[in-house]
Amino acid sequence: MTTATGKKSSSSSQPRDGGRPSDQLDDQRLLELLYDMMLIRRFEERTMQSYMQQKIGGFCHIYTGQEAVAVGSIAALRPDDPVITAYRDHGHALARGMHPRYCMAEMFGKITGCAKGKGGSMHMFDRPNEMYGGHAIVGGQCPLGVGIAFAIQYQKLDRVCLCYLGDGALNQGAFHEAMNLAAIWKLPIVFALENNMYSMGTHIERGTSAAHDLSVKAAAYDMRYAECDGMDMCEVYDCFVDQVARTRPDEGDPDNSEGPVLINVVTYRYQGHSMSDPQKYRTREEVGEKQNEDPITTLSRQLMDQQRATQEQLNELDAEAKKAVLEAVKFAGDSPEPELDELYTDVYLEPYPPYRKGDLPQMVEEAEDRARDGDGRQKQD
Numbered sequence: 001m002t003t004a005t006g007k008k009s010s011s012s013s014q015p016r017d018g019g020r021p022s023d024q025l026d027d028q029r030l031l032e033l034l035y036d037m038m039l040i041r042r043f044e045e046r047t048m049q050s051y052m053q054q055k056i057g058g059f060c061h062i063y064t065g066q067e068a069v070a071v072g073s074i075a076a077l078r079p080d081d082p083v084i085t086a087y088r089d090h091g092h093a094l095a096r097g098m099h100p101r102y103c104m105a106e107m108f109g110k111i112t113g114c115a116k117g118k119g120g121s122m123h124m125f126d127r128p129n130e131m132y133g134g135h136a137i138v139g140g141q142c143p144l145g146v147g148i149a150f151a152i153q154y155q156k157l158d159r160v161c162l163c164y165l166g167d168g169a170l171n172q173g174a175f176h177e178a179m180n181l182a183a184i185w186k187l188p189i190v191f192a193l194e195n196n197m198y199s200m201g202t203h204i205e206r207g208t209s210a211a212h213d214l215s216v217k218a219a220a221y222d223m224r225y226a227e228c229d230g231m232d233m234c235e236v237y238d239c240f241v242d243q244v245a246r247t248r249p250d251e252g253d254p255d256n257s258e259g260p261v262l263i264n265v266v267t268y269r270y271q272g273h274s275m276s277d278p279q280k281y282r283t284r285e286e287v288g289e290k291q292n293e294d295p296i297t298t299l300s301r302q303l304m305d306q307q308r309a310t311q312e313q314l315n316e317l318d319a320e321a322k323k324a325v326l327e328a329v330k331f332a333g334d335s336p337e338p339e340l341d342e343l344y345t346d347v348y349l350e351p352y353p354p355y356r357k358g359d360l361p362q363m364v365e366e367a368e369d370r371a372r373d374g375d376g377r378q379k380q381d
C-alpha cells in the first residue's frame with residue numbers, strides 16, 4: 001500500500017478476525033463493483049467531452065483515478081447508511097446508485113437532473129439513495145456529516161454516516177470542529193479522507209502539518225485511525241467493512257459503538273483540479289507513474305489472475321458502461337431546461353410568496369413510486 005505521501009509501506013488495515021472481507025465477495029458481486037468503477041471512468045470521460053462542447057457549465061471536478069475509493073467504501077455500507085461528500089462528487093453519486101442519466105442531466109442544467117438542474121456538478125443529491133450532497137465549501141460537509149450522525153444517535157438507529165473529505169479539508173476549522181464533536185459525543189461517523197495529495201495546486205506536504213503521519217490528526221481528538229490503498233478496491237473495501245462495523249451502533253443502543261474513525265485513503269486524481277487547470281504544479285511523469293497503479297486495471301488483473309473473469313467478460317462490462325453513459329448524455333441533451341419559474345421553487349422548506357413549493361425531482365418521484373411497490377432504491381436498468 002501507499003502512505004499519506006505516496007510512498008510504499010507494508011502495513012494495511014486488516015479485519016479483526018484475520019480473514020479478508022473481500023475474499024467473501026462472490027464473482028458476480030466483484031464484477032458489479034468493477035462495472036461501477038468502469039461506469040464512473042466512462043461517465044467522467046463523457047463529462048469532460050460535454051464540458052468542452054459547452055453543454056456543461058460552471059465548476060466541474062473529475063473523479064478519474066479515485067474510482068476505487070467511492071466504490072470500495074460505499075460497497076461496505078448498507079443502503080440506509082447516509083453518505084455526504086465534497087464537490088468532486090459524481091463518482092460517489094453513481095456508486096451510491098444514482099442513475100447516470102440524472103447525474104448527467106444535473107450537470108447539463110436540465111429539469112430532469114437530480115436537483116432539477118439547479119445544483120450542477122458540485123451538488124449531487126439523492127434522497128432515495130441516502131446521498132446528502134455534493135458540497136462546494138472545502139470541509140463544509142464535515143459538520144453536516146456530524147449533524148447527520150447526531151440524528152442517527154438521537155434516534156437510536158443502527159446506521160453509520162460516511163463523510164468524505166479531501167486532503168485540503170484537513171486544514172479547515174470546520175473539519176477540526178467536526179472531529180472534536182464526533183469524538184466527544186462518540187458519534188457513528190466514518191471520516192473518509194480522500195487523500196489525492198493535492199488541494200488545487202498545493203501538495204499535501206506544503207499545505208498540511210504532519211503530512212507524513214496523518215494518524216496524529218485523529219490522535220489529537222482521541223479517535224481511531226486507519227489507512228488503506230485507495231488504488232485497490234479490495235483493500236478499500238476490507239478497511240471500510242472493518243471500520244464501519246466498529247462504528248455501527250446497535251439499534252436502540254447508541255452506546256454500543258466504538259465511535260468515529262478517520263480513514264486515510266491514499267489515492268490520486270488523474271485530471272487537473274477542475275476543468276480549467278494547466279497543472280503546472282506536477283509533472284507528466286508523476287501522473288504517468290500513478291496511472292500505472294490504475295484501480296480498474298488492478299481489479300481486472302486480480303479477477304483474471306484468480307480466473308474469476310475472462311478478458312471477454314471484462315470487455316463486455318466496459319462496453320455496457322460506455323452504452324449506459326451514452327444513453328445518459330442523450331437523456332440529458334434531450335431533456336428540457338427548467339422553466340424560469342423554477343427560480344422561485346425549492347428555496348425555503350416553508351415557502352412564502354413569491355416562493356413556492358416545487359415539484360419533486362423526477363428521480364425522487366420515480367423512487368417513491370418504486371417504494372410503493374416495495375423497493376425505494378434506484379436501480380440502474
Ligand SMILES: Cc1ncc(C[n+]2csc(CCOP(=O)(O)OP(=O)(O)O)c2C)c(N)n1
Pocket residue numbers: 088136137138165166167168169196198199200273
Ligand atoms: C472554504 C473554502 N476555501 C477555499 C475554496 C476554494 N477551493 C475549492 S477546491 C479547493 C481545494 C480542495 O482540495 P481537496 O480538499 O484536497 O479536494 P480535492 O480537490 O483534491 O478533491 C479549494 C482551496 C473553497 N471552495 N472553500
Ligand SMILES: [Mg+2]
Pocket residue numbers: 166167168194195196197198199200
Ligand atoms: Mg485533494
